[in-house]
Structure formats: C-alpha cells, structure tokens
Amino acid sequence: MHTRRHLIALSLATTMLAACSSVPSPDERPPIVFVHGNGDSAALWQTTLWRFESNGWPRERLFASDQPFPLARDDDGVVQPGRSSSAESMAFLKAEVERVLKTTGARKVVLIGNSRGGNAIRNYVQNGGGDQVVSHVVLGGNPAHGIWAVKGLREGSEFSGLSPFIQQLNAPKNAAGDEVTPGVKWLTVRSDNNDKYAQPDGVWIGAKGTATNIGFDGPALKGATNIALPRIDHRETSFSPAAFDATWRFLTGEAPRTLQPVPENQVVLSGRVTGLGLDPLNPSSGAFVNNLPLVGARLAIFAVDASTGVRRGQAAWEQTIGQDGRWGPLQAQPATAYEFVLSAPGYATTHIYRSPFPRSSAVVQLRPERMAEADRDAKALVIFTRPRGYFDAERDTMRFDGQTTLPGVPPTGAGVSSTKVRLADDTPRSIAGEFNGERVVGRTWPAGGGALSVLELSY
CATH class of the missing domain: 2.60.40.1120 (Carboxypeptidase-like, regulatory domain)
Incomplete structure (x- = not known):
C-alpha cells in the first residue's frame, strides 16, 4: 500500500523531473557511479543495479565499488584508525570516476549516492573538479545540513551541521542562495518524516529529548529538485522501488518500464x-x-x-x-x-x-x-x-x-x-x-x- 502512495507522489513530480533531465538515448547512456554510505558497501546497490539493467541501462555502464574504510571519523580533522576523513572519501571517489571515464571513454558520469556517500559527491563536485565531468547527481537521504547542529556536540564531525565541512558545502553559490554547485543537475530524495537521520529529536543519536536543530527536510538542498516520499526510511531513500522510480524519471524524463528486477535465464x-x-x-x-x-x-x-x-x-x-x-x-x-x-x-x-x-x-x-x-x-x-x-x-x-x-x-x-x-x-x-x-x-x-x-x- 505504501508503495502505491509513493508512486502517486512521484507522478505529481514527473513533469518537473522531465524538465530537469537531458540524459541521452538508451544507446548513449552515460556511466553511473554509485556511492555507498557510512559503514556500508557496494552490496547495498544490488537491487538498484538490477532495476537499472531491467530498464535497459547497460550493465557495463553501472559501477559500484567499496570504499576501504567506509566509516567517518568522529572528528573529521583527527586521524582515527580504521576510519576515513571527508577528504579521503572525496579522493577515493575522484579516483573511481577517473577510472570509469578511462574504462568507458565517456566524457561525463552520473553520480548516485546514499547517506554519507552524498557528502563525498558534493565535496568532489564542489571542490575536486567533479563539476567538469558530472552531468547529474542523485542524493538519497544525504545529511546535507548535518544530522545534528548543536553547539558543543561533536562539532568536528562531518555529520554536524556546524562543522566547517558542512558549512562550506552549503555556502551560497550564487545570488539566489543555491547550495548546489551550478552546471550539474541535482535531485535529492528524502523521507517525509521517517528518516532516522533527519529528525528534530535526537532519539536516534542517543540524545532522546534533545533538539537536533535539523528538520525532516534536512536532506533537501536549495537549487536542487527535491522530492519527499511518504514513510520511506533512511536507506529506502536510495534502495527502494519508489526511490528508483524518482531517479529514473529525473535521469530520463520518462517512467521506468518496471520497478522490479526482470529475471535472467543465466x-x-x-x-x-x-x-x-x-x-x-x-x-x-x-x-x-x-x-x-x-x-x-x-x-x-x-x-x-x-x-x-x-x-x-x-x-x-x-x-x-x-x-x-x-x-x-x-x-x-x-x-x-x-x-x-x-x-x-x-x-x-x-x-x-x-x-x-x-x-x-x-x-x-x-x-x-x-x-x-x-x-x-x-x-x-x-x-x-x-x-x-x-x-x-x-x-x-x-x-x-x-x-x-x-x-x-x-x-x-x-x-x-x-x-x-x-x-x-x-x-x-x-x-x-x-x-x-x-x-x-x-x-x-x-x-x-x-x-x-x-x-x-x-x-
């Protein structure tokens, strides 16, 4: 039942998404690089990859890889064994994009990221030269304004809305106050109110009853196409059928033929x-x-x-x-x-x-x-x-x-x-x-x- 509500909400946004899209025909699909979130792996993109393939996106143009150390540091500026900084995440993504461009011979790529993966994407597009080689970005459940923004609470974390990292990402890019880098088409997908990392109360960060100063719309970005889907959770902002539907429409201007993986004989x-x-x-x-x-x-x-x-x-x-x-x-x-x-x-x-x-x-x-x-x-x-x-x-x-x-x-x-x-x-x-x-x-x-x-x- 909730999937049907998602699709009703999406149908209302189809015209807007189509107007933002300019990806070439099926024979010229650009490569897509999928970027996983905090503590995750490429495996989470499995069903998303199946859905893209089932709708005709060439398998050889879909790339998902594992960041060696996927967990963020407690303080982005302090070395922590087994964890990565925002700069290291960006460097890993930059190398992956360069590898994909070399492998495919393409001029530009599409970047799709979940949660912390969106931080790396935004950092790369804004500060790593990605604006020259990225056509479209889709961010699912990205804590774009932090998970919390509380003075004295781990302000050095890349998940703090008060961190230097988040503050510079969100600095206005033009007179309109857009938070996204110009020249790239942006889509954010968020939950209406069911994302554990976009909550006004700190219950999911171990601080129940404490205001996070982050709203349900925390993942939305000024200057992007922003969609809220009913009742989806943090991971479903990227990995659900409804999130795929929104992404496909944004990239192609059309509805997908199917939301479910089409079985293969082999x-x-x-x-x-x-x-x-x-x-x-x-x-x-x-x-x-x-x-x-x-x-x-x-x-x-x-x-x-x-x-x-x-x-x-x-x-x-x-x-x-x-x-x-x-x-x-x-x-x-x-x-x-x-x-x-x-x-x-x-x-x-x-x-x-x-x-x-x-x-x-x-x-x-x-x-x-x-x-x-x-x-x-x-x-x-x-x-x-x-x-x-x-x-x-x-x-x-x-x-x-x-x-x-x-x-x-x-x-x-x-x-x-x-x-x-x-x-x-x-x-x-x-x-x-x-x-x-x-x-x-x-x-x-x-x-x-x-x-x-x-x-x-x-x-």
Whole structure:
C-alpha cells in the first residue's frame, strides 16, 4: 500500500523531473557511479543495479565499488584508525570516476549516492573538479545540513551541521542562495518524516529529548529538485522501488518500464569477502566494519530448499579467499535459494541464507560475524537482517521465527535493520524471516560449535 502512495507522489513530480533531465538515448547512456554510505558497501546497490539493467541501462555502464574504510571519523580533522576523513572519501571517489571515464571513454558520469556517500559527491563536485565531468547527481537521504547542529556536540564531525565541512558545502553559490554547485543537475530524495537521520529529536543519536536543530527536510538542498516520499526510511531513500522510480524519471524524463528486477535465464554471482577490524591502539573498543579483503577466509555455497533451508546436495562452490578478496564467479541456478558459509579465524562460522537471485550480480559482498560476548550462552543464534532498509513495526508486515514482534525493533520509527533471536535449544531446525512478502528460510546451527545463522533480505 505504501508503495502505491509513493508512486502517486512521484507522478505529481514527473513533469518537473522531465524538465530537469537531458540524459541521452538508451544507446548513449552515460556511466553511473554509485556511492555507498557510512559503514556500508557496494552490496547495498544490488537491487538498484538490477532495476537499472531491467530498464535497459547497460550493465557495463553501472559501477559500484567499496570504499576501504567506509566509516567517518568522529572528528573529521583527527586521524582515527580504521576510519576515513571527508577528504579521503572525496579522493577515493575522484579516483573511481577517473577510472570509469578511462574504462568507458565517456566524457561525463552520473553520480548516485546514499547517506554519507552524498557528502563525498558534493565535496568532489564542489571542490575536486567533479563539476567538469558530472552531468547529474542523485542524493538519497544525504545529511546535507548535518544530522545534528548543536553547539558543543561533536562539532568536528562531518555529520554536524556546524562543522566547517558542512558549512562550506552549503555556502551560497550564487545570488539566489543555491547550495548546489551550478552546471550539474541535482535531485535529492528524502523521507517525509521517517528518516532516522533527519529528525528534530535526537532519539536516534542517543540524545532522546534533545533538539537536533535539523528538520525532516534536512536532506533537501536549495537549487536542487527535491522530492519527499511518504514513510520511506533512511536507506529506502536510495534502495527502494519508489526511490528508483524518482531517479529514473529525473535521469530520463520518462517512467521506468518496471520497478522490479526482470529475471535472467543465466545467473552469474560473484563479489568480495571482507571482515571486521580492531583499533590496534585500543582493541577492547570493539570491532569496526571495513571493506578490506578477508584473506584466507573459506567460503562454501550450497543450494538449499527455499521452504526449509535444507541443503540440496554437495557444495556448488568452494574457495579460499585470496589477496583481492574476490570470490566466484558461480554459475547459479535461477529461482534457487543459496546458503553461503563463511569461516575464518576469530569469527563465528557464519551461515548466510538468501532469497533466490533473479539476475546476475558482481556485488554479492559477504562478511562473517563475530559472536558477541552477551550471546555466548545461547544454544543457537539467528540474525534476521535487512541491509537495504529498516524494520518499521507500524508500516511493515513482519514475522521472525513465528513472532510478529521482532526483538529490538521499536514499536514506532524506522531505525533498526537487524534483529536476532537467542535460542535455548541447539537442535538444528528450519527458521524463517518474513518481510513484506519476501520470505527467507534457513537452518539453526549450534552456537557451542562456534556457528550462527543469518537470514538476509534482498529487498
């Protein structure tokens, strides 16, 4: 139902979007570079890539890559192990764009970014020469005016609206006071009121009851085409069908033929295996995500029965991960569900269950989990996760292991993307997670043997 409301809102904006668009015909589509957000990876663009391909954008002109250290520093000007500055993010993006231009021979690219990825894009276009080689920019859920703007509260963070970084990005570019760099066409996509990082109250930054001085319209930019979609969450500003619809209309001036991936007869899967880092100066501070290769990790892939999670024979793929971190390519079976098993020293043996892949993908990124100390007394542990969006108890139809109330998911708001159950029985059995019509079924594994299960949604 909420998708239909999104499309009604979009239809009202179609004329405006068409007027802003000048991308060439399908035979001359420019390359698109997709930029992920804080702590994320290229994998989040998987369904977006499928939608672009299904509407005729050439696969060889779609590029999504992993920033090695995707987490922002606590203070942008202070070196922090395992994290990146805004300048480093811009330098990474600049190198990626130059590589894409050289590879394709194109004169200009389209940049599409989610969340923090939008900071890198804006910085590159404004300060890194990107205005000369970028035609269109689409920003989903970008904290364009910060996530907070409170004096004395981490003002050095690139997520503070008071930071020098954000202040210079938003400085007026012309007499009209536009905040976007001229010569490039800009679209922002935001939620009407359900983005955890565009909230007037600081509940999602650990400061409930404190004013952030940021409104629901924080991601909007003066001088851009700005669209608000009802009830979408922070990640859905980029990865939902409604966000794709808005993006396609902005780039082409036309409605997309389809909002869903069109199945292929042959499916080839590949990606990267990455891990979790530790601060060498403070190992007890906990692990942080990175997109560095997890060299030496073992990967095994099994076809499974989609209704039970039970394996259908021997491994379809086995590999030790090398220096480049890549795995595959696996010639997968269409309409077949798979279990990805990752093992590496210091990690739990992680059994990841996925829905069938309708199309090929080179960004099936995999990362094993570490068993939290608080979960070590569980007989079995199962994580249910939605990488491309959040769980919203008021909006979504959900069920996890037969329960409609998901552990750790609040009754209001969309700010949690993973939930887990700690089981008191280690007897292997089937376990299911359901979300708005997508159902993933896996198997439980004894935690005493150092194993856990992940049910990962694609949509």
